[in-house]
Structures are given as C-alpha cells and as structure tokens.
Amino acid sequence: MEKASQLVVIPSGRIGHLVSAVEISKLLVSRHDQLYITVLIMKLPFDSKGTEAYRASLEASPVLPRVNFITLPKVPDLDKHLSSHSFRNQFIESHKTNVKNAVAELTESQSDSRPRLAGFVIDMFCTTMIDVADDFGVPTYMFFTSPAGFLGLLFNLQRIRDVYGKDVSEFKDSDTELSLPTFVNSVPDRVLPSVVLDKEGAETFLSYAKRYTETKGILVNTFKELESHALDSLSDGETPPLYPVGPMLNLMSDETQSGSEQAQQKSDILEWLDEQPPSSVVFLCFGSMGSFDEDQVREIALGLERSGLRFLWSLRQPPPKGTVVSPGDYSNLSGVLPDGFLDRTAAMGKVIGWAPQVAILAHPAVGGFVSHCGWNSTLESLWFGVPMAAWPVYAEQQLNAFELVRELGLAVAIKMDYRRDTQVVVSAEEIERGIREVMEHDSDVRKRVKEMSEKSKKALMEGGSSHSSLGHFLDQIFL
Incomplete structure (x- = not known):
C-alpha cells in the first residue's frame, strides 16, 4: 500500500x-x-x-x-x-x-x-x-x-x-x-x-x-x-x-452568504438577466483590478448606447493614484457617466459594481463578454461558450488577447495593445464596433468558442x- x-x-x-x-x-x-x-x-x-x-x-x-x-x-x-x-x-x-x-x-x-x-x-x-x-x-x-x-x-x-x-x-x-x-x-x-x-x-x-x-x-x-x-x-x-x-x-466562486449585501446584489442581477432574451446581453467586466478614468468611462457609455444592444456593465472606481489597492464600487454612478445615460438606457442595460462573473457567464441571456482577457476569466468564458471581445488592461493580458484573437480565433479585438498606464482613450466607435462584432450570432468566432467549450469539459x-x-x-x- x-x-x-x-x-x-x-x-x-x-x-x-x-x-x-x-x-x-x-x-x-x-x-x-x-x-x-x-x-x-x-x-x-x-x-x-x-x-x-x-x-x-x-x-x-x-x-x-x-x-x-x-x-x-x-x-x-x-x-x-x-x-x-x-x-x-x-x-x-x-x-x-x-x-x-x-x-x-x-x-x-x-x-x-x-x-x-x-x-x-x-x-x-x-x-x-x-x-x-x-x-x-x-x-x-x-x-x-x-x-x-x-x-x-x-x-x-x-x-x-x-x-x-x-x-x-x-x-x-x-x-x-x-x-x-x-x-x-x-x-x-x-x-x-x-x-x-x-x-x-x-x-x-x-x-x-x-x-x-x-x-x-x-x-x-x-x-x-x-x-x-x-x-x-x-x-x-x-x-x-x-x-x-x-x-x-x-x-461556485460567486456563492455568497445568504442575506449578505453581495447575495442581494447577485439576486438583483440574475433577476434582471432572467427578463432578457437568450444570448441578447453583452457583459462588460475587467477583472478584480480593472478600472478606467472618467474620459474612458464616457466613451464606453457612448459606445454602448449607440450600439442599441442590451448590456450589463461592471463599472469600478479606480484606486488612488500610485497605490496597489483594488478598485471599489462607486457610491454615485451618475457622477461618472454622461448626463442622462442611466435614464436613456434603463430599458436596455444595467450598470453594476461588483459582478458575480461566473453566474453571469453561465446565464443563457449573456451572448458576449467584453473582457480584459485575464486567464481565469478567459477559461470561464470558454467553459460557458461565451465569445469574447478582447480589451486587455495590464500584466500579460495583451499577449493573452493576441493569442485568443490571432492564434486561436476565439475572440474579436476591441484594442489588443491597450495599456492602462498610457493616456490612450479607446473611442466609442471602436467599442461599438467590437460589441457588435462579438454579438454576431452566426460568426465563426462564436462557432469555434462553442466547440472549444465542449473540448474544455472533455479534457477534465x-x-x-x-x-x-x-x-x-x-x-x-x-x-
């Protein structure tokens, strides 16, 4: 023995x-x-x-x-x-x-x-x-x-x-x-x-x-x-x-204690998704360290509104400059978004802070994922068969995006070489194009992602x- x-x-x-x-x-x-x-x-x-x-x-x-x-x-x-x-x-x-x-x-x-x-x-x-x-x-x-x-x-x-x-x-x-x-x-x-x-x-x-x-x-x-x-x-x-x-x-990473604030947030999000048609919602989330300054936030908002697509957007507040503290949730979303954005998009979208990402990607209403291409997020997205629009932010995410888009054909690109430590602002036009592309229902990318989803399960x-x-x-x- x-x-x-x-x-x-x-x-x-x-x-x-x-x-x-x-x-x-x-x-x-x-x-x-x-x-x-x-x-x-x-x-x-x-x-x-x-x-x-x-x-x-x-x-x-x-x-x-x-x-x-x-x-x-x-x-x-x-x-x-x-x-x-x-x-x-x-x-x-x-x-x-x-x-x-x-x-x-x-x-x-x-x-x-x-x-x-x-x-x-x-x-x-x-x-x-x-x-x-x-x-x-x-x-x-x-x-x-x-x-x-x-x-x-x-x-x-x-x-x-x-x-x-x-x-x-x-x-x-x-x-x-x-x-x-x-x-x-x-x-x-x-x-x-x-x-x-x-x-x-x-x-x-x-x-x-x-x-x-x-x-x-x-x-x-x-x-x-x-x-x-x-x-x-x-x-x-x-x-x-x-x-x-x-x-x-x-x-099970999104499991939260019953009655907690996060449990209620998760419940609210899933109830909203339950009301949406299958594969109709684009989900935007940039990981535990992902956040943008106000100029970029406004461009994202404009791109989403112009697309006319349903969306669920995890919007996080940047930490103080020069620190390694994680982003937090905004106490007042309207202060960082364009005037009237929340009212104009109330019927088509939902802006949240913290996101129960696994539960969201698993939901049948989600049809696309605008992602920073962190590797955990990538594997989750592939597991649930949700195609990605690549918008890397830091670390090795630019290389991950390149591999997903150019090498493997498993994602579309919003901007593969974006880096948060530059002054570059991705335009609303680029964001709208990427969102529309990832939400195409009969695309080759979507078909390849579905096939890789099955392979990911069989591998285990x-x-x-x-x-x-x-x-x-x-x-x-x-x-």
Missing part, C-alpha cells in the same frame, strides 16, 4: 491565484485517497471584502477532509506606494520565515502514521519559496496560473537576456516582431506584457523564469486542445516537465487530456 503523502501549496495573495490554488488542491486529493494538502495563505494588507469572505469560508469549512488551510501570521506593513513588482516581491519574501515555521510544525508532528512531506507546489510568483523547500530536502513544483504561451515567452526572453545579454525592455516602442517557438504568428512588441517592457518588471519576471527551471515540474492551468502548439514547443527537454491540467475553475473527464496529465503528475508524487 502506498504511504500517505502531503504537499504544501503556496499561492500568492491575489484572489485569482488563491482560487486557482484551492481548485487544484481539491482536484488532486479527489484523484488520490492517500494525498493530503496544506494550503498556506498569505493575507494581503488591503484585501477586498470579497477576498476576506472567501478566505474566511475556507478556514471555517474545509472543502475536503484532506485539504487543510493555514493563514500565515501577518507580516510588518509594507509601503503601499512601492511599484507593484517591488511590493509583491517584498510581500512574498517577508513570508519565508512564516512558511518555514508552518512546514516545520507539520513535519515535527509527523510519525510513521502521518503523511510524508512529498514537496511544495508554489505559485508562479513564489519562486523564493524554492529555498524553503530545499531546506526541507523536498522537490518544488510550480502551478502556473497563466497560459502556456506566456510561460514560453518568459523562458525565451530569459534566454535572450542571459545568453545574448540583451535588455528585453528595449523592445518597447521598437516595432519589433518576435519569432517565438510558442506562437505560430510573429509577436509584435506592442502586445508584449507590460511587465517585460518595464526595466524593473523585466528583471523581476525573467528572474522568476530562471528559477522555474529549478522546479521538478510545472502544472499549467490550460489544456492540450486549447494550446497544443505552445505546449508542444515547450516539450523540448530544456524546460521542466509540463502538466496541462486545466481548466481549473471555481464554478476520465480519459481526457488534462485528466491524464494530472495522473502523470500524481505518479511523480507517489514514486
């Missing part, structure tokens, strides 16, 4: 990464009855109410009997005015001692009847925790929450930096088109992730990539049928073994590509 084994899972603090880590943990223990998992949670100093509620629900009622959650002690406050790269690095680095203490406590309490420590599974941002795993003499695996295409880009840019000595941030505004093994088409510099076009960001992310090669394997939140070219190109013997195990989705079924890949990973754990 195989000896029980334990993995320590370490997500970074952001809600999207925490949710994905919980989902992979649930799936792993469901596949092997001798596997135990401890998830170590790092609490951000500016967590949103939604994040706090989600974390509290994990601690209060374990999702499975063999998954344990430990919230690590709070670290000294960090300067919220640091760059996002510096803040993230300092935040995670400051938790190394807490992680070491928590794992020591786990291993010290072990006896012959307790699970052996088999390894760490770290988030893509938590490479510093490889040092802690080394201290315990166990291997490190990584869970990569972005697409394989982005992973391949990081490996290639890291080699360009370390082998050829080139500063990759010089690609910014260079009109360069890169030929990369993980992409069929050449990749223009204007869709490279903002982080690699910034000198500090490039150094940070390419240093992550260099440490990825120290891991024993990389779990990727994707599936073979979606990114076959990228995954094949990474099976070159130069990178650790890849295990495409996606789509990892929390289809017994005998499916991701189901088999996860089995190969578990074989490594129980060698």
Whole structure:
C-alpha cells in the first residue's frame, strides 16, 4: 500500500491565484485517497471584502477532509506606494520565515502514521519559496496560473537576456516582431506584457523564469486542445516537465452568504438577466483590478448606447493614484457617466459594481463578454461558450488577447495593445464596433468558442487530456 503523502501549496495573495490554488488542491486529493494538502495563505494588507469572505469560508469549512488551510501570521506593513513588482516581491519574501515555521510544525508532528512531506507546489510568483523547500530536502513544483504561451515567452526572453545579454525592455516602442517557438504568428512588441517592457518588471519576471527551471515540474492551468502548439514547443527537454491540467475553475466562486449585501446584489442581477432574451446581453467586466478614468468611462457609455444592444456593465472606481489597492464600487454612478445615460438606457442595460462573473457567464441571456482577457476569466468564458471581445488592461493580458484573437480565433479585438498606464482613450466607435462584432450570432468566432467549450469539459473527464496529465503528475508524487 502506498504511504500517505502531503504537499504544501503556496499561492500568492491575489484572489485569482488563491482560487486557482484551492481548485487544484481539491482536484488532486479527489484523484488520490492517500494525498493530503496544506494550503498556506498569505493575507494581503488591503484585501477586498470579497477576498476576506472567501478566505474566511475556507478556514471555517474545509472543502475536503484532506485539504487543510493555514493563514500565515501577518507580516510588518509594507509601503503601499512601492511599484507593484517591488511590493509583491517584498510581500512574498517577508513570508519565508512564516512558511518555514508552518512546514516545520507539520513535519515535527509527523510519525510513521502521518503523511510524508512529498514537496511544495508554489505559485508562479513564489519562486523564493524554492529555498524553503530545499531546506526541507523536498522537490518544488510550480502551478502556473497563466497560459502556456506566456510561460514560453518568459523562458525565451530569459534566454535572450542571459545568453545574448540583451535588455528585453528595449523592445518597447521598437516595432519589433518576435519569432517565438510558442506562437505560430510573429509577436509584435506592442502586445508584449507590460511587465517585460518595464526595466524593473523585466528583471523581476525573467528572474522568476530562471528559477522555474529549478522546479521538478510545472502544472499549467490550460489544456492540450486549447494550446497544443505552445505546449508542444515547450516539450523540448530544456524546460521542466509540463502538466496541462486545466481548466481549473471555481464554478461556485460567486456563492455568497445568504442575506449578505453581495447575495442581494447577485439576486438583483440574475433577476434582471432572467427578463432578457437568450444570448441578447453583452457583459462588460475587467477583472478584480480593472478600472478606467472618467474620459474612458464616457466613451464606453457612448459606445454602448449607440450600439442599441442590451448590456450589463461592471463599472469600478479606480484606486488612488500610485497605490496597489483594488478598485471599489462607486457610491454615485451618475457622477461618472454622461448626463442622462442611466435614464436613456434603463430599458436596455444595467450598470453594476461588483459582478458575480461566473453566474453571469453561465446565464443563457449573456451572448458576449467584453473582457480584459485575464486567464481565469478567459477559461470561464470558454467553459460557458461565451465569445469574447478582447480589451486587455495590464500584466500579460495583451499577449493573452493576441493569442485568443490571432492564434486561436476565439475572440474579436476591441484594442489588443491597450495599456492602462498610457493616456490612450479607446473611442466609442471602436467599442461599438467590437460589441457588435462579438454579438454576431452566426460568426465563426462564436462557432469555434462553442466547440472549444465542449473540448474544455472533455479534457477534465476520465480519459481526457488534462485528466491524464494530472495522473502523470500524481505518479511523480507517489514514486
């Protein structure tokens, strides 16, 4: 009989990464009855109410009997005015001692009847925790929450930096088109992730990539049928073994406590959607960090009104300039929207703050999704068969949009190279065009998305590509 084994899972603090880590943990223990998992949670100093509620629900009622959650002690406050790269690095680095203490406590309490420590599974941002795993003499695996295409880009840019000595941030505004093994088409510099076009960001992310090669394997939140070219190109013997195990989705992520404010908001939204015809509503939502200034908000409003289409718009208030705090809800929507907009569109649209995204995408009234192309949102949209209009905002989203539009034909473009740190304002005309295009009922994009939706579900079924890949990973754990 195989000896029980334990993995320590370490997500970074952001809600999207925490949710994905919980989902992979649930799936792993469901596949092997001798596997135990401890998830170590790092609490951000500016967590949103939604994040706090989600974390509290994990601690209060374990999702499975063999998954344990430990919230690590709070670290000294960090300067919220640091760059996002510096803040993230300092935040995670400051938790190394807490992680070491928590794992020591786990291993010290072990006896012959307790699970052996088999390894760490770290988030893509938590490479510093490889040092802690080394201290315990166990291997490190990584869970990569972005697409394989982005992973391949990081490996290639890291080699360009370390082998050829080139500063990759010089690609910014260079009109360069890169030929990369993980992409069929050449990749223009204007869709490279903002982080690699910034000198500090490039150094940070390419240093992550260099440490990825120290891991024993990389779990990727994707599936073979979606990114076959990228995954094949990474099976070159130069990178650790890849295990495409996606789509990892929390289809219950919108569940809220009965009677809570969010529960009432969700109920109101779904009641409104219930009144709309099938596939008639375009949903606009830009993720937990997505927000726009007033000039851009007005252009979105004009584009929606001119389109004449039904819409559901998640509109968030930007955080104070120079901070890494999450956007919040407006107390007065009419103050940021064009005069009379809410009255004129009352019969065709609804403007909300926080959005129960999974429940909305699952609703039959939703026919299109204007999205920032965050990877979790992308996988959710594909799962429910809702075509996307790509409007990336930050991080690797420009590259995700390029992959979805140019490589895979699974989205239409509003503006693939938009970046929130510029003064560019996307016009109402561009927004209206993109909305109309994504809502075309007989488009090739819509047909391809429906086909990929079926493939995403089959990948997780017994005998499916991701189901088999996860089995190969578990074989490594129980060698």
